[in-house]
Structure formats: structure tokens, C-alpha cells
Amino acid sequence: MTWQTEKVSFNSLGTRCAGDLYLPESQDPVPGLVLGHSGVMVKEALAAFAPYFARAGFAVLAIDYRTVGSSDGEPRGQDHPQRQVEDFRSAISYLQTRPEVDTERIGLWGVSIGGSIAVQAAVLDRRASCVVVQSPSVWDGWRYLERMLGRAGFRAMRDRLDADWQRRFDGESSARVPHLALEGENVEGAPNLAEELFPSYRNEKTLDSTEHLLTFAPEHLIGRLAPTPLLMIANGGWDPYHALDEAQSAFAKAGEPKRLEVLPYDVLGLYTGPGLDEAMALATDWFDQHLRQTRQATATPTPTRESAAFITNGSTHD
Numbered sequence: 001m002t003w004q005t006e007k008v009s010f011n012s013l014g015t016r017c018a019g020d021l022y023l024p025e026s027q028d029p030v031p032g033l034v035l036g037h038s039g040v041m042v043k044e045a046l047a048a049f050a051p052y053f054a055r056a057g058f059a060v061l062a063i064d065y066r067t068v069g070s071s072d073g074e075p076r077g078q079d080h081p082q083r084q085v086e087d088f089r090s091a092i093s094y095l096q097t098r099p100e101v102d103t104e105r106i107g108l109w110g111v112s113i114g115g116s117i118a119v120q121a122a123v124l125d126r127r128a129s130c131v132v133v134q135s136p137s138v139w140d141g142w143r144y145l146e147r148m149l150g151r152a153g154f155r156a157m158r159d160r161l162d163a164d165w166q167r168r169f170d171g172e173s174s175a176r177v178p179h180l181a182l183e184g185e186n187v188e189g190a191p192n193l194a195e196e197l198f199p200s201y202r203n204e205k206t207l208d209s210t211e212h213l214l215t216f217a218p219e220h221l222i223g224r225l226a227p228t229p230l231l232m233i234a235n236g237g238w239d240p241y242h243a244l245d246e247a248q249s250a251f252a253k254a255g256e257p258k259r260l261e262v263l264p265y266d267v268l269g270l271y272t273g274p275g276l277d278e279a280m281a282l283a284t285d286w287f288d289q290h291l292r293q294t295r296q297a298t299a300t301p302t303p304t305r306e307s308a309a310f311i312t313n314g315s316t317h318d
Helices: 043-048 050-055 081-095 113-124 141-169 190-197 209-214 244-253 276-292 305-314
Strands: 003-012 015-024 030-036 059-063 101-111 128-134 230-235 258-263
Touching (some): 003 050, 003 081, 015 043, 015 050, 015 081, 030 050, 030 081, 030 113, 030 276, 043 050, 043 059, 050 059, 050 276, 059 081, 081 101, 081 113, 081 209, 101 113, 101 276, 113 128, 128 276, 141 209, 230 244, 230 276, 244 258, 258 276
Parallel strands (some): 030 059, 030 101, 101 128, 128 230
Antiparallel strands (some): 015 059
């Protein structure tokens, strides 16, 4: 199926957010998807994922969160997961204004921390009919940073945050730091490559973003996602940023319907290959199942006086 791409913008509680809207050719409204990126991406990077869904006949809105990429918002590069949850919800509202979209059939997809942001958005917003999380990363920000930094590094980070708080109290801006310092032969140089490929990307954030991450813990809300269907596609290979046991811990707390797929690929295996086709096939099938084939719940009729009496009396007989 062919599609066209449109540059759009939408209001997210007073801030203009930018999006790329992929619209398949169709005479009738089609299900819609909102795609959210990781912390080291911008919406242009989602062009690696969105065409899979557009070819399958979904309208796809790939977004930049506030303060990131082509979206407005100051200070630039302030990662605030709770506000990014709001940006997902605002994107749903925007899709519902488009005549090409079936407003009752909208799903959410996110990669890395974008996945856990999508889950929290769907917990709060009943308009989200299903969720897919790919290469999930942060389910409890405090625990995530302790794991990534180690005891000494975590203590040093908190010292920097204390100093940064005083700096902001004195009227200065929060310090600016690299978003991610990647190590290892499989990911070394990735931020520089991202800046070359996507001119709106900057590998830096405000230091106070770390405080917002510390208090972000969608694992403690995921149990309230049900009955919204959840698919989690996790990395089973070497991956220091999308830890499998973190994904399994969050998944165990989710209610049905849910599905966990662990694919045998490393940190970038579901971003650029070789597992990208496999992961996207799973995601497309999940959205197809739950946005096109979902049975609507049948309301239980209000019991009459006679049927209520029968139920009550019948419970005391064989």
C-alpha cells in the first residue's frame, strides 16, 4: 500500500509539537497510531519504523516531544517523561481531528523509554486501544540510574544535582550535559552519527532532566493498563540500556491481554537490524488484531425484578 507524508504540528497544553503524519491511500477512515522515540532520537529517526505501519494501512503520527527536535519548548533538551506522556495524549487528540483516521481505533507505539512513556499515557488515556513497546528501557528511573551508574556514580550524580539545584535557585539555568555517553563497539559514536543523520538532534540535555527521570516509574502503574492490550518486544542479546530483566519485571505486573516476545538481538538489533523486520511484523500483527479485529464488549442487560429473583433464589439450589 502506498502512502503520503505530511509535516504537521499540534498543541500540547500550550506548546507546539511537531509531527510527521504518514497517511495510507484509503477511501475510508483507518486506524491511527502515535509513535514516540527514545531519548537519543528525533521524529525523523522514526522513519525507520513508520513505513511498516503505513504499508499495512495505518495512519501514523511520529512525534517530537516538547523541547526536542522540531518541537517548541524551553529550555531546549529538557527531558520530562511526565510531560512527554502529555505529548502522547495530545497527539491522540490531534489524530482525532483528522478525517482520515478512525477516532475509535488508535494505538500507541514507543521505542526504549518512549515505550514506557506510551504505557503510562495509555494507563491514563482510555482512547488508546492498544500499546506496543519495542526495546523497552526505563520502568523505574531511580533503579535504572542506579544500575547504569553504579553506587559511586549514582552518589556523584546526586551531588551534581544538589549543586545544580542551588544554581537554579540562584537564578541560573540548569547545566547542560550529554544525553548519553555510549560505550562499547556496537554503539560507540552513535550520538555523533545521529547528529549527522538528523540535523535537529542534539546529544545534550538539561541536568535537571535527571531529576524528572528519577521520579518516573511506570512499572508501578502498568498493572492498571488492563484491559488495554500490551505487546512488549524485548532484546535478548547484549544490551546494557534495554535490560531484559527490567522488561520481564514490568511485564509480570501487567494484566491481560498481554504478550512478551524476546528476540535474540543486541542493543541496536531492533533499531537498524537484523531484528527490525521481525519486530515490526510482530507489532503490525498486534495492531491489526486489536485495532481491526477487536470484538466490542457486550453490555449486560439490566436485570428485571423476575430475573433478579431467579438469580438470587437459584444460587441456593443445585
